[in-house]
Amino acid sequence: MQSKFNETSAKRRSIYALGDNITISPDEIFDLVKTTVRNSPSAFNSQTVRAVVLFGKNSDKVWDIVEETLQNIVKDPTAFQKTKDKIATFRAGYGTILFLTDTKIVHQLEEQFPSYADNFKDWSEQALGGAQQAVWTALAEYNIGASLQHYNPLIDEAIHQAFDLPETWKLRAEMPFGSIEAPAGEKDYLDDEAVFKLIK
Template structure:
């Protein structure tokens, strides 16, 4: 089996995150930055922007998330939500926030009108590629992660807290840290349902 496939199988959604991380915040920031810099994007547009949070900044993100969730979650369900956020996300070492720079997207739409309707889709592809690449790189470093989507609920509060540009649109949050519990079993769709192979 290839090393790449081994790494793909190692990368899983880890909800039992902890802070037992050997890398420094600066080392992790460099790892994440270099990984995103080397992921592809349509027209080399580099629409993906990222914010790496550790320490108190990471804690504040999930406090903000809980505050926003409490506004929209029925009271009887909020304790379960709070336990999940605190136990699976806030308990980690850090979080990567993935953003799309809409100014770049608009510039491409204006510069290449023939493809204007495609650039938002291509920006989403770039987010997915970047998030997957970082997730794989974190797994290679022995760290666990998940990909969450509390956007757009938390967008305004997070942008205000971090003083981020208005043209950055939040697309996902990736809490990461030490793997304190294994991932669950992974199911696969039948091959004949998901795949087709044609050969002349």
């Protein structure tokens, strides 16, 4: 069964060789991210996902913070050089999206609906995953590569200070994006029998 959606989803891969050879303007990418996140589902329509889209020196600052933070943690020079080289591939991109969760809304829902209180944190993570997947795929539709990184919580405080983010916005992931300078490698899949079950 042919599906344009699945064709586009298949283009969404983890791209690590990024460049800044993008013809789409920052404003257009920002609008794409906004529209995609707004159309992503969330439990109780809680809309807990927050996205900060950074370009130029502000995007570089994210990876400067990551590098400085890890330099204080990774003491072995050889190991840190590998880390530094990896971070440089993210910095080489066109921009970075910070994905965050507004914990204020999560806590409000926990108080408003105590019978479901234990679920709202999980549900906010599900909303976040859906939004990340959607944005990643939307970028892929325009042949923009991306990957999803997780340097939180190590960088949380510095990121909040650098970009003056609300305290209730909890950093959950960082998505560097840019032109695809080298394709992703082959992707392995588990056997269907291990993943799916058809019941008629």
